[in-house]
Amino acid sequence: MKNAIIAFLAVLTLFSCKTAKLPIETESISLANLKGAWDWKKTTGGFAGVTITPETARYILHLEFKDDELLFFKNNEATRGYHFSLVKDKTIYSADSLYIIKPDNSENEIPLVVTKMVKDTIILADNVNDGFSSTYVKRKN
Template identity: 35%
Template sequence: MKKLISLLLISTFFVFSCKKEAISNNSLAGNWQWVMSTGGIAGKTFTPVSEGYERNLTFTYDSKYLNSKNNITQKSGKFEIIKAKSIYKTELIDFIKFDDGTMSAILSQTSEELILANNNYDGFTETFKRKN
């Protein structure tokens, strides 16, 4: 019985100590180049080649963003990282909340790739790669 209790305590410790690293303004900071968008009711995929334009997202350390298309600013302002309920997971996940009230769910972020999504069932998922 003591072994079982010890095993449960150790297992509990490992489960609660293994937390995903929080996404921050620092980890998002930089230039992100659009690779593709997929989704919608028809499940379409769009790329820079298929659409004939490039898109970039730039995030700064001081919580500012710039969204551009063919190097022309489409939208800019301030952003923040928040936790919110999503359709993708049962627990709260990270979102980018823009100053115009729109939000993008952060499905995945590595040092080289960022995957954002609309938080609705027929929405789009957008993949970006870090641009140097």
């Protein structure tokens, strides 16, 4: 009986872990239209399904795309960066290939999937189950 309960709980756990279904809506994605600074608006996801904003986090984030380099900033101070390739490949979000910001020679960085890019808004999602997706708006020059 104990083994049956454990097996039931294991199966229940496996079926309760779902991949988040994100709306896939992209315009033309290229290094040229990624280039520039992007201000963070919100992050959602994770195992608990949280939503974090600059107001709730009490800090600001932004990204800067420079040619093949992606830089991350917190409160206007650089925190990390890496060189990347923009590739179209399979992801956990769609049967169709999507654009992925794939870190070059970095084992510690999770590839970011471009799940939405319309006008001046981009949504980047971790290419892992229970990951996070973040919304950014491009700065006007």
